[in-house]
Amino acid sequence: MNDFRLKVFQSVARNLSFTKASQELFVSQPAITKHIHELETAYRTRLFDRQGGKIFLTRSGKLFLEHCDRILEDYRKLEYEMHLLHNEYAGELKLGASTTIAQYVLPLLLGRFISRFPNVGLSLINGNSRDVEQALEQGRIELGLVEGVYRMPGLKYTAFMKDELVAIVSCKSRLALPEEISPNDLLNVPLVFRERGSGTLDVIERALGQHDIRLSSLNVLMYLGSTESIKLFIENADCMGIVSVRSVARELASGVFRVVEIKDMPMFREFCFVRLQGQEGGLPQTFMQFAMHYGTNL
Secondary structure, eight states: OOOHHHHHHHHHHHHTOHHHHHHHHTOOHHHHHHHHHHHHHHHTSOOEEEETTEEEEOHHHHHHHHHHHHHHHHHHHHHHHHHHTTOOOOEEEEEEEEHHHHHHTHHHHHHHHHHHOTTEEEEEEEEOHHHHHHHHHTTSOSEEEEOSSOOOTTEEEEEEEEEEEEEEEETTOOOOOOSEEOGGGGGGSOEEEEOTTOHHHHHHHHHHHTTTOOGGGSOEEEEESSHHHHHHHHHTSSOEEEEEGGGGHHHHHHTSEEEEEETTOOOEEEEEEEEETTOOSHHHHHHHHHHHHHGGGO
């Protein structure tokens, strides 16, 4: 339904390559060039500059890309909503989710899904990311939602939401920590972390590794099995924890915890769907599409 020239422009702009856009869209390169020329003629402006065999977005091109992204996203939403009007979904969907996602992302999403698809029965198990991946491999669930940075062979991962980890301490803590510390300062701070196999610890270990700091060199008081346990521990002990910012939004707003910035050590990750390689379609695919459609509002 939408203008194919917009897809062509978006692909060229994202890849900064007519050849890659041609391969991505299965269209000949002369056709790609023709579509871009038509857009430039229609709007009487150059969208790309060409220098030394490379292409770059012009100022007009950057503006056009902003609008193009919004238009194509609106088209995708329109098509999704219209298709929902004519499809009936029924059956059983077995989900597995890592602890952070199960506690802080899924409740609202599952409520919306059940309202939209009342004939679909949902079941959910939760554990750390490795537990969810194992349940998927054993056939106990059909779709997993995990966090972390490591990928298991034989599984297909699809990102659907970004997340950030932050270091927190109790506002009543006797730890004399400034608003910002260096990664090496962590060597002298009592810490509490999630357990081995958790996606949260995966991200922390990788971030520490960027500064040549090993987890074993830190003063870790305890490894706990849930973010809620870490939060309760921090409230009653003079220590620091590193958790998803989603999990402490209320406590930060109410002054229970405060964030301690760790200089030059960003800790970002993506929440991902995970399925067995080769599996497509069905209720898992419907749930994935629903989550990616509505997840930006969570």
